[in-house]
Structures are given as C-alpha cells and as structure tokens.
Amino acid sequence: MPTLSLLAFLALWQGLAIYLNSNTLPTPVAVAKVFWQGCVSGQLPFHLGVTLLRLIVSFAIAMLLGCAIGIVLGRNKKLDAFFDNWLVIFLNVPALVTIILCYVWFGLVESAAILAVVINKLPNVIVTIREGTRALDQDLLDMARCYRFSKRKTLVHVIWPQLHPFVMGATRSGLALIWKIILVVELLGRSNGMGYQLHLFFQLFDVASILAYTVAFVAVIQLIELLILKPLDKKALRWRR
C-alpha cells in the first residue's frame, strides 16, 4: 500500500507538470536527471554531507544536554519553578532571531552555526523529557530505593526505559525541526551545505535542483528512521506483548 500511494503521488506530479508545462514545476523525471547529475559531479553528496554533519553534531549536543536538564527539572520542583520562565522565553524566541544573534555575536563561523541550532532545539527537548520525568512511575522508583539501587542502576534500568517514548518523540520531532533550521543557518551565514545551495538555486530560479536536493534530504531522513530509529524502538519495546 505505501508503494502504491507513492506511485500515485509521482503519477499525479508527472501529470500536473506535463499539463502546466512550466519551468516552475519540472516533472519527476527531470528532477531525477538533475539528481543523478548532482551525484555524478559530487556536488550533491558534498553539500548533503556537510549539512548532515551539522545536523548530527547539533542534534547530539541538543539531545544530550536536553535529556540531562529535562531529567533534573522533572525531578526537582524548585529548579523547575526557577527555570520554567527561561524555558518559555527560549521556546518562543524565533529561530531566525537566534541565528542572527549568534552570527552577530560570534561571527560567521561553524561554532556559531551549531550553537544557533542547539539553542533552537534545546528547549523542546528539555520540555519533552521534563514531562516524561514528571510522569515516572513513583512505585517503581520506591522499589528501586527499597532495594538500594545505585543512582546509575536507577537511571539505566528504571528511569531511562520509562523515558524511551519521550526520547524517541524528541528525536523524531528534533530531526524534522533541526534540518529545517540548519538550512536557514546555512542560507544566512555559511558557504556550503544544502541551505547555501538552495539559496543559489533560488537566485537562478532552478526549481529542478531545489526539488532534487529536497528529495535527497528527505530520503536520508527516511533512511535514518528505517535503519536507526525503528530498530531502536523495536529493541526497546520487545517486552511488550
């Protein structure tokens, strides 16, 4: 059924493109040709790789910091009350503002680009993990205290499995959000990456290349879902009926 649905989408796209016969909507075949040329020239893999690297680094930092802070805030009411307003502020600062400020304060450098992405994603991770931590089963935590589990044992065997759905939720929404922010970061202040290239294609009105790069990136994200996230889910939830 998913294959049939995808084929129907492609057929609709092809039909519409032929009907409109315009440069602004190239056919899937034309996009596939541009995609292949980009791969052969090495341009597409290079820029895609650069963007992916930025995505991995900023995602890892945001998830690690976000999980740690989220757990602490979820377990400590005083700290949570203190930092709650900070979270609301950072959640509502527009991504574009953070990116511009990071470039203004730290210059058009790689670390500023990564920092801008992390600052945009971090509050979402913190909020999601904090909610998960608040929902932890107190009975199981009491059991762990009774049997004198160490802090590490409690975290690994009692807390983390309960947070798994929240971590996966933050991961999926994080990947979707981060790559969109990264494109803006690259568009505004980097000389390589998907965002930089898309800006270039926009100036050239090259819609086929824009779509080819988009398809490539969406395919990579789908592969991450299929090859990493789904198996992780399966492994973590193997105890369910």
Add this chain to the structure above:
Amino acid sequence: MTDIQINISNKTYPTATKPSIEDLKLSLNSNEFTCLVGPSGCGKTTLLNIIAGLDNDYDGDILVGERHTHPKIGYIFQNPRLLPWRTVRENIELALDGNQSPEVIDELLEVMQLTAAQHVYPERLSLGMSRRVAIIRAFAVDPEVLLMDEPFVSLDAPTARQVRELLLKLWQQRPHTVLFVTHDLREAIALADRLIFLSASPMRVVSEVIVPIARNERGNELAIESFRQQLLKNHPEIKPLL
C-alpha cells in the same frame, strides 16, 4: 539475624489535623513471623514505608541491633512492582547488591516453581506468578527484615492459598524476620508466630497474641477457625479492628 526495635512517637501527614501514628513501639524478634492486623486505612502501609526508609518525615527511631539505622529490607508490595522491560530473572538479579551469589536465584526459582518462566517478561505472567517473583526478589537480597504489604490481596482464594503455602515453605527453608500486614485474621493466623493488633487514627498497638498452632497444622482450616473463635472470645478489644 538481629532484633529490630521500632519507636515512632509521631507521624502526622502535612495536610492532616491529627497524627496517623502516635507512641507506637514494636519489637521484631529475629526470624519471627509477625503479622500486623488492623482496619483498612489505619496506617499499616505508612508504617512499612517508614521502616523501609521511603518515608522519613516522622519523629522516632529505628534500632537494628545496636545500630540506629533503617534495616536492609526486602519489600513485597501489594502491587508486585516488577520492571516490565526486564525478565523475571533480570528483575531479581537487579535487586542483588553483589554480595549474594546468583545461584541463590536458581534455588529460589525452583522453590517457587518459576524456573521455566525465568526468561519471561512480567506482562506475560499471571498476577499469582508476579507475586511469587516479588517474593523471590525479596528473599534473594537476604534482608534483615522482610516487609509484606498484603501481598495476597486481589488474588482468587486458591491462588492466594498456593502462594501462601509457597511463601511459608520458602520462609521455613530460609528463616527471616518478617513483618506482614493484613486485615484478614484467618490469613494472619495461618502465617504468623505473633499477631499484633493495631487501632486506627492514630495507630496504636491494641493487643499482642502468640499463635500456638504448630507449623505443620497451619494448613488445617479447622484449627485456624477454632483459634480465631477463641481469639475473638478472649480478646473482645480486637473485634472493632476487623
């Protein structure tokens, strides 16, 4: 094993107007099976949580031998509280602190008839089996006191009887100090060496009774019922507590 003294002068919940527990003195003798019998809501679970160190908001003292500390405990809760993402064996292993030999788990699984289910996840167990896992986990840590909070509640009568018999078998093989909470007098008589009757609001000791029935007679319903009748006749003060 060591005797344990529990002195709680006051335990009042922050939102309550009067204490839940007041001037409560309990003495748990080494390797003795003690049952606390009291009405629902009288604070029995609160008392167990205090002994377990889960509730430290009280005035009083717990003495384990000469030590002013909480005893090392094995706690069998009303709900078995097994980690659903760990197998039966992993649930037991996680409770061990490294001083106990893992072979003890094999022996305990065998006594409780769970060897075949040791690699199964708790979701696939019946409630009776889950309770047996919780009992194994509590014994496996070789505690100074075993706390049991109505562990057979919500089991059907035959299952409750089977788990009770297995518990007694295990306890006779591996004697430990037990503090067992129940509001079922027949169950208490079937299990205990000593019965302690508690009042509610605030909780106080009303009466203490030694159960004279021999261990090999505990499965005899007639003997249990006969002692229960005698108890109610000789100790009218416990009637309102049941």
